[in-house]
Amino acid sequence: MKKLVVLSGSGISAESGISTFRGGGGLWNNYRVEDVASIEGWHRNPGLMLEFYNGMRADLPHHAPNLAHTLLAELEKEYAVTVITQNVDDLHERAGSSHIIHLHGEVTKVRPEDCYTDRDGYSLRYVQDIGYGSIQMGDTGGPNKRQLRPHIVWFGEAVPNISAAAREVSEADILLIIGTSLQVYPAAGLVSYAPSRCRIFVIDPGEVSAHGATHIQAPATEGMKKLIKML
Ligand code: OAD
Numbered sequence: 001m002k003k004l005v006v007l008s009g010s011g012i013s014a015e016s017g018i019s020t021f022r023g024g025g026g027l028w029n030n031y032r033v034e035d036v037a038s039i040e041g042w043h044r045n046p047g048l049m050l051e052f053y054n055g056m057r058a059d060l061p062h063h064a065p066n067l068a069h070t071l072l073a074e075l076e077k078e079y080a081v082t083v084i085t086q087n088v089d090d091l092h093e094r095a096g097s098s099h100i101i102h103l104h105g106e107v108t109k110v111r112p113e114d115c116y117t118d119r120d121g122y123s124l125r126y127v128q129d130i131g132y133g134s135i136q137m138g139d140t141g142g143p144n145k146r147q148l149r150p151h152i153v154w155f156g157e158a159v160p161n162i163s164a165a166a167r168e169v170s171e172a173d174i175l176l177i178i179g180t181s182l183q184v185y186p187a188a189g190l191v192s193y194a195p196s197r198c199r200i201f202v203i204d205p206g207e208v209s210a211h212g213a214t215h216i217q218a219p220a221t222e223g224m225k226k227l228i229k230m231l
Contacts, residue, residue: 004079005172006072007190009086011179011204012220015066016091022181023206039156042113042149047137053150054134057107060089061132068178068203068220069095071228079174084165086180086187088152101161101168103187109151110135112142116151116160127151162186169193176227177213178203179220201227 010020010027019027035041036052073096075081083092083100088107092100108131115126126142135148153159169175170193177200182188191211194200200213203223208215214230216223 001078001080002173003171004075004081004174004176005168006081006083006085006176006178007169007180007187008083008092008178009180009182011181012068012085013063013066013087013089013091014179015068015219015221016063018063018089018091020179022183033155037152037154039154042154046147046149049150050135050137053107053152056088057130057132057134060107063089063091065091065095066221068224069097071221071224073097075228082168084168084190086184101165103153103159103161103165105150105152107150107152108132110141110148111151112140112144112146113149114144114146115142159186162190165190166193170195172198174198174231175200175213176203177201178223180204181206181208201230203227 010018014020021027035045036049042049069091072081072083076098081097081099083097085092085100085102086104088102088105090106090108109127109129111127116123128141137147139148140146141148169190172194175191175194175198177191201216202208202210202213203216203218203220205217205219216226218226
């Protein structure tokens with residue numbers, strides 16, 4: 001089986017009604033990134049951060065995977081598919097994709113703030129799946145009974161899954177970039193790991209610098225239908 005690696009971003013979930021980050025109506029228009037998505041923000045006002053991610057979690061069951069997520073999952077019948085996503089939602093999981101790497105964490109999970117550090121290694125031991133539930137200040141976990149925090153990679157933090165993701169891209173026969181502006185590193189740098197034989201497709205309704213890739217300029221659902229005919 002050929003290996004198809006997908007690099008997805010918030011644009012793939014746009015047709016499910018979830019805001020993208022940048023551009024008109026983007027999530028970052030309503031919030032200051034540094035207040036809700038940076039490690040400094042957590043140290044400054046953890047209560048506000050918990051409220052923000054509790055809201056995101058509670059909203060998630062109101063959004064269903066769209067045809068783009070589903071068609072990607074169905075490609076597993078013909079390809080060895082790995083989905084590398086920058087999204088923290090669970091729509092790839094709910095659509096049935098079986099091999100997913102979340103680069104920026106998962107909103108449905110939490111962990112004690114002292115675990116999962118470099119000293120601890122990349123340990124998943126204290127990560128808890130809370131589904132669409134919420135956590136409050138004073139909720140603790142782990143051996144040291146420390147405050148629980150969202151299992152999200154914030155600005156200012158390392159991206160532990162980046163090496164696993166780079167390895168996947170380096171073995172790809174086909175790379176599909178879908179719904180990401182590729183403005184955030186290290187995720188944006190993953191494309192450079194694609195081997196020279198790799199066919200690269202970009203699905204995005206906007207203007208993108210495709211660097212030799214085939215740009216399917218369409219929303220994710222329509223773009224996926226077109227891609228399947230081109231493969
Ligand atoms: P962006 O908001 O930067 O980019 C979204 C991309 O999706 C843009 O290129 C849009 O043109 C495209 N798009 C919009 N509607 C679409 C549709 N219906 N179908 C397909 N594409 C569509 O979001 P990301 O690239 O995901 O990180 O942002 C990357 C990271 O920046 C996020 O993971 C988050 C954010 O800061 C962290 O919080 C660490």
